Amino acid sequence: MLFLENAALEDFSGKHYLEDSCGLVWLNNVDMKNPNAVVVGLAPTKFTFPSLNEAFRLLLGGAKLIAIHKGRYYRQKDGLSLGPGPFVEALEYAADVKSQVVGKPERAFFLTALASIDDSLTPQQAIMIGDDVRDDVLGAINAGMHAILVKTGKYCEGDELKIPEASRNCVESFVEAVDLIEKNLVK
The missing domain is CATH 3.40.50.1000 (HAD superfamily/HAD-like)
Structure with a gap:
């Protein structure tokens, strides 16, 4: 069903x-x-x-x-x-x-997605950009990846406070997330 x-x-x-x-x-x-x-x-x-x-x-x-x-x-x-x-x-x-x-925020989902891109990639080499603090960002962090929360889509005020400080990356848009990556500023 x-x-x-x-x-x-x-x-x-x-x-x-x-x-x-x-x-x-x-x-x-x-x-x-x-x-x-x-x-x-x-x-x-x-x-x-x-x-x-x-x-x-x-x-x-x-x-x-x-x-x-x-x-x-x-x-x-x-x-x-x-x-x-x-x-x-x-x-x-x-x-x-x-x-x-079988999907987000399960660790296996993120690792399978990463392996489907390139088997040689490690989670530490990957960055998830998402608007859902729980399923996108915390799911990726729990899988060993870096993550960036964007304040678009289903983002709600204060979601960034749910991310551990050591891993907290939050920006206004996808473009800003890419800028953060290009400047090598992702925690």
């Missing part, structure tokens, strides 16, 4: 998908009658009571809960909106299960 917007399914290139009566997406090679996992990503139009209840029941039946990430929120034109994290947490709580997170 996939909680993903249809546009996100492009990552499953070559796969076909179907939409069920709850608006949930299923890959055609997944047993729709007996799925063995609930996969949660950013899916604002899919988080309905019927779909969450169906996921809850699957989890009670032994399905695994997999979170693409547990982002708490994201920014839309009209302000901050709930990300998938609160829904993952709700399913964890209700079904008394723990999710497996």
Whole structure:
């Protein structure tokens, strides 16, 4: 069972998908009658009571809960909106299960991303630029990378104070982040 917007399914290139009566997406090679996992990503139009209840029941039946990430929120034109994290947490709580997170802020995610660029790179040679203090910046720091918080997107006033002083890099824009890197001033 996939909680993903249809546009996100492009990552499953070559796969076909179907939409069920709850608006949930299923890959055609997944047993729709007996799925063995609930996969949660950013899916604002899919988080309905019927779909969450169906996921809850699957989890009670032994399905695994997999979170693409547990982002708490994201920014839309009209302000901050709930990300998938609160829904993952709700399913964890209700079904008394723990999710497996495969994306940010997990250390393995950052190390896999780095290795996909160049196997010879070490985390200390990498710099993450992001607007999410928890998932981007602290996730990268916990993976051994440098990080720069930009005050754009979902940045909230005071987020930089959540970064340890020894690793704190905060700038107004992506351009300023690049300048910081070029001047070799990243902590």
